[in-house]
Amino acid sequence: MSMKAPASSSYLLLAPLALLVLVVVVFLLPSLDGSQRVGSDGLGGVLCSPRSTGADDYTVAPAAAVAAADPTPTREEPELSLLVGVLTMPKRYERRDIVRLAYALQPEAARARVDVRFVFCRVSDPVDAQLVAMEAIRHGDVVELDCEENMNHGKTYAYLSSVPRLFASTPYDYVMKTDDDTYLRVAALVDELRPKPRDDVYLGYGYAMGGHPMPFMHGMGYVVSWDVASWVSTAEEILARNDTEGPEDLMVGKWLNLAGRGRNRYDLKPRMYDLSWDMDNFRPDTVAVHMLKDNRRWAATFSYFNVTAGIEPSKLHHSP
Template identity: 20%
Template sequence: MMRRMNNLVTLFTAASAFFFGSFITKILSTVDKCPTHRSGVGAQLEHHPDLFLIVLVLSSPRNVDHRNTMRSTWLRYVEQPLALPYFPEEQIYLPTYYANGHLMAERVESQRKRLRQYINWQGSISTRSSRKTQRGIRVKHFFAIGTGQMSRDLHAELQNEHMQHNDLLLLQKHPETYHNLTEKLLQSLDTLTQRYEFSYLIKVDDDTYVKLDSLLNELVSYDRKLLRNAVEYGNDPLPQLYWGYFSGRSKIKTKGRWKESNYYLSKNYLPYALGGGYVLSRKLCEYIANSSHMLSPYASEDVSVGTWLAPFRHIYRWHDPRFDTAYISRKCKPYHLVLHKCSQERMKKINDGKLCSTDTSPSSLPEYYYDWMKVADQCCDNLVE
């Protein structure tokens, strides 16, 4: 009798241990996969598993006229098939690794050569009839707007706008303030990585114009070349793209709305892509979204992104003079792909092809190539001629 009782106790203990262990394992695996639930998105988002690019526009609630101008100009290409002469892959730079395992940064000579090649290629396709290739890639855009602490009337206006266009990312937990932009970006990335499968994301402001067809054309060629050469990276991780116009000598703000109270890493901000527009590959978006509860938020969302990604050895920081993304615009040039600080009128002129060919205004901001081989203070002295 005693032996039987002992057997029952042993069996019960083993069964309890098994189920308890399974329960804990389930919890841990759920936590590992669990989204951070930062977003609180108001409008329902449909599942879209095969997007190539997401266009994320950080927009202010009352900037409906800006949003409509973007919809009627460069965002029209979201719905149209990409049809351009295929961008030549021989002009695509793919970084390789040093023996110590760090990804090589592109040198100034290579940046200069590639810009010259692009200008020549751009001229050649405009002066002769080139065969256009249609590619079945899919693009989707969102205007991210915080609706926390918003009046009922304004919220109703945004809901009506979303019903009409189906392109608003309404963030219920986000109060729309200048001091909350980093949290707004985090919530947006969290929501989009949860709901959508995509390859790349471009973050822009609602006063940015993107020559979307040209940017897509080159990004597709880059992506194809990278995947075709993936085996050459061996045991090293595949490079992850961070594409924009970088600065490494920006002084840390000590006053004003961008004042930084917690930036102690260096005397300047760590290198980051200027905020008018930059491209991130999906894995970088996932890392930021999944690690957001451990990352230090800074006043500038774009400084934050550069700082968060600084330690990684496998990020390809593609500095591109064709991104005019600083706090004031440079002189518009035909080779620019992304242009910041655009009024509605300027967007319409660029879209009609009238501005970059006739813009003779002086610019107080010189264009430069980024010298990754030098310390940050000396990064940006090689000017684009």
């Protein structure tokens, strides 16, 4: 007479299979989920993976390499490309979160590659270094320059002169400098740039001075073509004259004026402007609005431009 195996033996036979399922659930699924999140913020087609706190240690992959791994249909070749450098400071975490959302929730600019990067000088505080490194891992949008943190003592020069080297493998048509208190409407700016030349361009809020209509562009945000940024990176006369010291927007204009650069100049007033004290001067055709110094001003801006108008009804939250 044959003997039946005890029920406990059947469980033992199934144990290896259960262990395999557990390994798949614990290790494989989080990996898949994480791969979908990285670089998914709508901030452009470049993924940066930090290996240390130095700017040179960010590995930059061309957008084409990212697209090659994506089974979705290939997009049309962009007509132009724009790097937006948002100059900020390490401790402004909440502001960067707001600005990231401000860019991520905008509609894509048609046939354009637009990459947004948050630009610091060296992050010296150990707490900031850890938290900024986490931002770099999560968002892939951090650029750390080799300079002391400052506003009018060379940071803009460090940014513009570093861009041609940092992004040599994926050059842009245009390079923008802007601040973390500026709301930039990317599609509107791209539409302004689309018919413009791709060289010797200097575009922004033109500041009249000394009888000249545009000797320099206001620091809220200005654009130069790639060749102008490349010239800045090699222009020894800027350093020889100590022309990195002083109001950064005025100094950029001085470099270009003395060298005869940026001759294709475009003034976007009144579509670029400062927000008034009463916050009542918004324009529907805005390209950039500046002086958003607190959350109340950011909220008023988002309200005016209907940023949250398309929010889906939910029992978990109340729409504004």
